[in-house]
Amino acid sequence: MKRLLAILMCLLMVLSIVGCQSGAKSDAxxxxxxxxxxxxxxxxxxxxTYAHIEGIKGALKRLGLSEENVIWKYxxxxxxxxxxxxxxxxxxxxxxxxxxxxxxxxxxEQAAAKYPDVEFVAMTGDTAKKSGLANFHNAFTNIYExxxxxxxxxxxxxxQLIDEGKVEDKNKDxxxxxxxxxxxxxxxxxxxxxxxxxxxxxSVVPNVVMDVQYTNSWFNITAESEAAKALIERGCIIIxxxxxxTGAPATCEEYLTKKNxxxxxxxxxxxMLANAPTAALTSPTNEWVEYYTYAIxxxxxxxxxDTNWAKGFADDAVAVTKLGPSCAPGTQEKVxxxxxxxxxxxxxxxDTNTFTVGGVKVEEAFATDTDGDWVNDADNAVxxxxxxxxxxxxxxxxxxxxxxxxxLN
Amino acid sequence: xHISKRDGIATWKAWLxxxxxxxxxxxxxxxxxxxxxxxxxxxxxxxxxYMSMADGxxxxxxxxxxxxxxxxxxxxxxxxxxCIAIGLAPAFKMRFWNIGAEGQMLVGAIGAxxxxxxxxxxxxxxxxxxxxxxFAILAGAFWGFIPGFFKARWNTNETLFTLMMNYIAIxxxxxxxxxxxxxxxxxxxxxxxxxxxxxxxxxxxxxLFKKGFDDDYMIVVLIVLFLAALMxxxxxxxxxxxxxxxxxxxxxxxRYSGIRVPYVYMRTMxxxxxICGFAGxxxxxxxxxxxxxxTAGGRGFTAIIVAWLAxxxxxxxxxxxxxxxxxxxxxxxxxxxxxxxxxxxxIITGIILFFILGCEFFLNYQVHFGKQKQ
Numbered sequence: 041m042k043r044l045l046a047i048l049m050c051l052l053m054v055l056s057i058v059g060c061q062s063g064a065k066s067d068a069x070x071x072x073x074x075x076x077x078x079x080x081x082x083x084x085x086x087x088x089t090y091a092h093i094e095g096i097k098g099a100l101k102r103l104g105l106s107e108e109n110v111i112w113k114y115x116x117x118x119x120x121x122x123x124x125x126x127x128x129x130x131x132x133x134x135x136x137x138x139x140x141x142x143x144x145x146x147x148x149e150q151a152a153a154k155y156p157d158v159e160f161v162a163m164t165g166d167t168a169k170k171s172g173l174a175n176f177h178n179a180f181t182n183i184y185e186x187x188x189x190x191x192x193x194x195x196x197x198x199x200q201l202i203d204e205g206k207v208e209d210k211n212k213d214x215x216x217x218x219x220x221x222x223x224x225x226x227x228x229x230x231x232x233x234x235x236x237x238x239x240x241x242x243s244v245v246p247n248v249v250m251d252v253q254y255t256n257s258w259f260n261i262t263a264e265s266e267a268a269k270a271l272i273e274r275g276c277i278i279i280x281x282x283x284x285x286t287g288a289p290a291t292c293e294e295y296l297t298k299k300n301x302x303x304x305x306x307x308x309x310x311x312m313l314a315n316a317p318t319a320a321l322t323s324p325t326n327e328w329v330e331y332y333t334y335a336i337x338x339x340x341x342x343x344x345x346d347t348n349w350a351k352g353f354a355d356d357a358v359a360v361t362k363l364g365p366s367c368a369p370g371t372q373e374k375v376x377x378x379x380x381x382x383x384x385x386x387x388x389x390x391d392t393n394t395f396t397v398g399g400v401k402v403e404e405a406f407a408t409d410t411d412g413d414w415v416n417d418a419d420n421a422v423x424x425x426x427x428x429x430x431x432x433x434x435x436x437x438x439x440x441x442x443x444x445x446x447x448l449n
Numbered sequence: 450x451h452i453s454k455r456d457g458i459a460t461w462k463a464w465l466x467x468x469x470x471x472x473x474x475x476x477x478x479x480x481x482x483x484x485x486x487x488x489x490x491x492x493x494x495x496x497x498x499y500m501s502m503a504d505g506x507x508x509x510x511x512x513x514x515x516x517x518x519x520x521x522x523x524x525x526x527x528x529x530x531x532c533i534a535i536g537l538a539p540a541f542k543m544r545f546w547n548i549g550a551e552g553q554m555l556v557g558a559i560g561a562x563x564x565x566x567x568x569x570x571x572x573x574x575x576x577x578x579x580x581x582x583x584f585a586i587l588a589g590a591f592w593g594f595i596p597g598f599f600k601a602r603w604n605t606n607e608t609l610f611t612l613m614m615n616y617i618a619i620x621x622x623x624x625x626x627x628x629x630x631x632x633x634x635x636x637x638x639x640x641x642x643x644x645x646x647x648x649x650x651x652x653x654x655x656x657l658f659k660k661g662f663d664d665d666y667m668i669v670v671l672i673v674l675f676l677a678a679l680m681x682x683x684x685x686x687x688x689x690x691x692x693x694x695x696x697x698x699x700x701x702x703x704r705y706s707g708i709r710v711p712y713v714y715m716r717t718m719x720x721x722x723x724i725c726g727f728a729g730x731x732x733x734x735x736x737x738x739x740x741x742x743x744t745a746g747g748r749g750f751t752a753i754i755v756a757w758l759a760x761x762x763x764x765x766x767x768x769x770x771x772x773x774x775x776x777x778x779x780x781x782x783x784x785x786x787x788x789x790x791x792x793x794x795x796i797i798t799g800i801i802l803f804f805i806l807g808c809e810f811f812l813n814y815q816v817h818f819g820k821q822k823q
Contacts, residue, residue: 111785113781113785118637119743127518128515128518131518146640146643149644171644
């Protein structure tokens, strides 16, 4: 027993000596003057957060900063852990703290109220304007523009399928062709996204109807896969998504290549070609680097920056990923044309001439909630012939359920 | 080599063995860390990793502000964990395997959140706090009483029963989150009465004695220390505590000596649930100020280890909780400092727990090396 103990003690001592020696070299860390806190809901293994990490890194590069200037906080849940992480960043000298998940927002706001000298950004959030806090910001992209383009890509594929006679009876509901959408939660951000996607397809193939299946999670491979399966079984021939995993594209690939079912997928956030080489057409993505460059740059220079920020193709803040090999011929040209139209301000996604609600053209739809009941009651966003999405606040506000789209759950 | 059961062991010897176990665990975990490092092509120094863990829990390598803040968070989480373990103590002492602390804590949290959402601004703040505490305790007590009642009446298996009750509580919490979500459709309640909302900071226990908002967790510490003392006295010096001990040792002896065993089951489980429910109140009012299925966050299960390792001694529980909280805080820091996945630190926690639990063997049994002497 004694001998065993002696051996262990020796081992421990040797280890600690080795430890001290190598520790001494790199321990001399200098406190960098400028710090940004990044409070992230996931880590680089999760597509949504990965895109944010890449965005922040890109912004640092453009601004001549390095990763030494960032305090990373990975896998921070949507609980008090988020508040703790924000405060920790402040204590570490952060001048700007970014939280990247919607559920982080109220904790971020809490930290903003407590530390008025530090700027806070709740990405994809929607309460900054109402909070009245000068140091609390929201930001989003006009992702609906990219979703619209994704819809057009899918629409052109659908037209090709029609021309080739590959649309079967099971894919039809009367005269209309069925498409599907895997959504996360039934609120404005998702509604706005699937409506844009639907209108994109409809601009190419007018006789389409869409079923939406919610998963009630932002990231759940199994649930997204199940939802896609249910939609395909219903006869949907195109599957779009607003959820973060590769579940839906992979399922489409399986049906397309192994079960001889015609179905194609439009992803989200990341290129899905690795998971669905034949079924994936493209994915709308956010180019967060644009915003991060703007916000970090502003704080670096000590300037004020927008409480609400939302930009689209015009500022390269959104994009669609490389088109898959299955896309219809001429798709790339069409995509370039659409992006040029967005850049020129000639294309409006929510053109009130292209959709109806209850059979009626929309004249009025509010974008802001003023009394705190989460029912929008101010700022009519419908003017100049279209719904002005992300105009009054950065987060999407379009929550009309338009004709032709059915929510299944 | 042969093994024999110990008759008893000196306290200092017992603690020495535990200390050695922790040290061996750190050495083994050190090798694992180096292995992980070499797999990723970086040289990770275990000592630095441990220093980083200490930094995560207590902010040891940073400014005083960080030290103070991180220490408070660690102390706070340690106290909540201790509170749940205290709740488990009487049930475990009775050999009633209550693994339903997670659920009992959640229903307590629901009770507290319900009052916070619906009564804030409508009743005076002291009344609100009273309601929150009472609702949380009653909800938790009810949730604990049910398996106690079934055990007393039909001798159901309490392990399975309390476990299942957790899942019901989790679903119930999901339901309430959907009911109270803010904004609708977001699947999140957000900070209840937080900044920028009506009734700002009402029902936040850190603000009981002062206006505005401050991170004050002293009150949590005081409450839990008080509870620990109370439970210590209850188990050791009261008639009910003695009854619990007797029922735990032998149900037949208890019956023979005139203890109403079914009644003791129900009463003890109600008390156990009530304290876990109270922990739910603390979690909502003092810490998270929101409710979600993560409000308990697995702590109801971790507390089982705490209570068990502490042998139902509430004061030892504080130490065990501190160790476990330290590990989990350190885990997050490692992930951030070394670009490691958080799971690596969970591996370390697992290794250390394995050794601590394993050393109990050496406390109960004696290992003789060499030839057996008669």
